[in-house]
Amino acid sequence: MDWQGEYQKRLASIEEMAQKVQSGDVIGIGLGLGGCSSDIHEAILDRNAELENVFIIDAVQVRRSKLYDPKFMASIDGRINYISGFGTAPVRNINREKVAGFLPIMTIDAYEKLAERSDIFIAQVTPPNKNGFVNLGLSNFYTMDAIRLGKKKGKLRLAVAEVND
Numbered sequence: 001m002d003w004q005g006e007y008q009k010r011l012a013s014i015e016e017m018a019q020k021v022q023s024g025d026v027i028g029i030g031l032g033l034g035g036c037s038s039d040i041h042e043a044i045l046d047r048n049a050e051l052e053n054v055f056i057i058d059a060v061q062v063r064r065s066k067l068y069d070p071k072f073m074a075s076i077d078g079r080i081n082y083i084s085g086f087g088t089a090p091v092r093n094i095n096r097e098k099v100a101g102f103l104p105i106m107t108i109d110a111y112e113k114l115a116e117r118s119d120i121f122i123a124q125v126t127p128p129n130k131n132g133f134v135n136l137g138l139s140n141f142y143t144m145d146a147i148r149l150g151k152k153k154g155k156l157r158l159a160v161a162e163v164n165d
Helices: 003-010 014-018 038-045 070-075 089-096 110-117 143-153
Strands: 026-029 054-059 080-086 120-125 158-163
Touching: 014 038, 026 110, 038 054, 054 110, 070 080, 070 089, 080 089, 080 110, 110 143, 120 143, 143 158
Parallel strands: 026 054, 026 120, 054 080, 120 158
Antiparallel strands: none
16 A cells, blocks of 8 residues: 555544543653643543543643643643643643642653653644655654654554644
C-alpha cells in the first residue's frame, strides 16, 4: 500500500480519537504550539463521565481550554486530572486553586518524563508532503523523542498526529 492509502486508513475525527482514551491513561501533549488544539482537549474532557484516573500532561499552554478552568476541573476530579509540566498564564489560576498536579520538567529530561508516563501522545503536524512525511512544525522540543522512547519502552499505546494546515 502506498503512503496515501495508509494515511487515509489512519484518518479519524477528533471524536473518534477521543474514544481511544481509556480509564487509567496518561496523555502527553506536545509543547506549546506543537500541542493539540482545544477541540481535542474538549472532546476528551466531554468523556469525563465515562473515564476514571485519566491524566493530561502538557507544558507551555497557548490555547484556551476547559482543561485550565479550576472550577470545571475540580468538578471532574478523579475522572480526568491535569498535570502541568511548566505553567504559563493559562494555568496560573488552576495552580493557585491547587486543582492541578505539577511535573517539573527541564530541557534535558522532558522527553524522558513524558515517555515514561504517556500511554497516548498528541501533537500537531503539517499535512504530509509529496513523500508522505509530516513536520512537527513550530515545536519539536520533546515530541519526537518522547514518542520514540515511549514506543521503545513499550509504554506508548497511541501516537496522535493532529494535522494542521
